[in-house]
Amino acid sequence: MTKITASAIFFLLLFSRFLGDGVSLEMEVPDTVQAGTEFPVFITLNKSNIEGFARFSQDLPYGLSAAAEPGLPGEFLYEDNKVKVIWLSLPPEEKIQLKYKISVVEYVKGSFTLEGKFAYIENNERKILEIPPRKIYIRPSPGVDPSKITDIQEYGQLIARQEIPAQQTPAKAEPEKEPTLSASSSVSRVENVYHGNAMCLRQHPEKGSDNGISGYRVNLLIHKGTMDKYAKIEEYIPEGYTAMALETQTGLFTFEDGVAKFMYLKLPEKSDFIISYLLVPVNAPTGKEPVIDGAISYVIKDKTYTSKIIECSEDLASLDREGINRLLATVNKKTVPAEITRTPSVLTTQKGKTGSGSSYAARTYSAEKKKYPYLRRHLESYESYLLEPEEGVYFRIQIAAGHTPINVKTYFRKMHITENIRIEKHEGWYKYSVGSFKDYKSARDYRVKIWNNTLAKDAFITAYHNGKRITVQEALMITNQPWVK
Structure with missing residues (x-):
């Protein structure tokens, strides 16, 4: 795929909000x-005095894909x-500049719109800033038979109906995401005991209000015991x-995809603390109290x-030290139900499936040999490349993925990659990665080496915990490592 440069053929437009x-x-x-070419996107964020967690996102139509330029600030x-740039903590500079490239497949033509959203937190309130949509026209590739060219809007519809594959190339980098949780998520077994006290x-949620907004107030009491920093x-x-x-007690609060989440890089010093949120009905059934499931993930001795x-x-906010101790002692004597109706993201390997590592992958490949006989020669060789799980938190470099x-x-x-490549089947993708690093900086340096010496220009860092994929942000929190540009 070739690059295009600014010329008289098109002009750059500037949009702001x-x-x-x-x-x-x-x-x-x-x-x-x-x-059949790629074009640059420049985003300039003037963040004023905001700090902490933030995220920029941008939806792309089918037929387009994105890759970061080296040195882009943020993950x-x-x-x-969807393009996402995530910051656990925004850089101190008032102006942040993002540059990435968008590639266009050679089989499309027509117009599409491009917009973007910047979400951040200010005074414990989530705010969203949007870029107005802008129409961009795709000229047909002169090297492609016109009968094989599809309007980009129809291209997306054909993919949705599975009349054409989602990707024209045999393998494409497809970054890791934190699994979303929906009402259809499978039941997962969570530990029915707590560790380290x-x-x-x-x-139990009680009706309440905040600043004129009515709903159900939910209080949570966290007893740290011997928890380490992360939770x-x-x-x-x-x-x-x-x-x-x-x-929030200095924690980071987010609400997305039906999950209210509190995250702590460093827990409060108090042995017990209370956090709370307001459950606000939007389109809730009348006459029924909300039923909530939840889980806490925490670290003890790594x-x-x-x-x-x-x-x-119990009214948690009214309890003194003696009351908290009495409540904890009472709860410890009871059996905690082991099942919850949704899956905590830290435990997820694949939606609706259990198992991890090479044993699960081998079963998957065995089934696909029968489903796709014409792929058998590739699948048989795959078993020697299967990714084996490792202990603890570690980072790898993903170089490609395909269906x-x-x-x-x-x-x-052909991509000039001679490293020890390993494969895993994850969320419907064959994912290819190299390297294994305990510290993020070493992984970052190796990713730069891949960028500079191979054709995998959109390689990126992935994170694992005991063989299961987690987000890079979560891995940094668990290991208390800084993010390195």
Whole structure:
């Protein structure tokens, strides 16, 4: 795929949007592009004095894909036709500039719109700044038979009907995401005991309000026990409700895809603390109280545990030290139900499937040999490349992914990659990665080496915990490592 440069053929347009708090977002893109090429996108964020967690996102239509340019500030992800740049903590500079490239397949033509959103937290309130949509025209590729060219809008519809594959190339980098949790998620077994005398209790939701917004107040009591610095609380909110933070105790609160999440890089010093959120009905059924499931993930001596949050009827905010001790002692004597109706993301390997490592992958390949006889010669060789699980947290470099298997030796030899390649089947993708690193900086340096010496220009870092994929952000939190540009 060839690059295009600015010329008289098209011109760059500048779009911006401002909020009253001084935060602004600008996007610079070409007005016209040619199929079979790639074009640059420049995003300029003037963040004013905001800090902490933030995220930029941009949806792309089918037929387009994105890759970061080296040196992009923040963690760049491209998944499910969505560009994401995530910051656990925004850089101190007031102006942040993002540059990435968007590739256009050679079989499309027509117009599409490009926009973007910047989400951030200010005064415990989630705010969103949007870039107005802008139409970009794709000129047909002169080297492609016109009868094989499809309008980009129809191209997406054909993929949705599975009349053409989602990707024209045999393998494409497809970044890792934190698995989403939906009402259809399979039941997962979570530990029915707490470790290190740690515990999380939920007070039964009670009707309340905040700043004129009515809903159900939910209090959570966290008893640290011997927890180390990192902890994550996930509350799985029933359909028809949204959630807003009331008390975070210095934690980061987010609500997305039906999950209210509190994350701590460093837990408060107190042995017990209370956090809370407001459950706000949006389209909830009347006459029924909300039922909430939840789990807490925490670290003790470099090992991560996930346990169910226990609901009680006590007024947690009114308890003194003696009352908390009495409640904890009472709960410890009871059996905690082991099943929750949604899966904590830290434990997820594949939606609806259990198992990890080479044994699960081998079963998957065996089944696909029968389903796709014409792929058998590739699948048989795959078993020698299967990714084996390792202990603890570690990082790898993903170099490609595809929905169908390829000849590993031939394909990656053409990309000038001679490293020890390993394969895993994850969320419907064959994913190819190299290297294994305990510290993020070493992984970052190796990724740069891949960028500089091979054709895998969109290689990126993935993270694992005991053989299971997790987000890079979560891996950094668990290991207390800094993010390195």
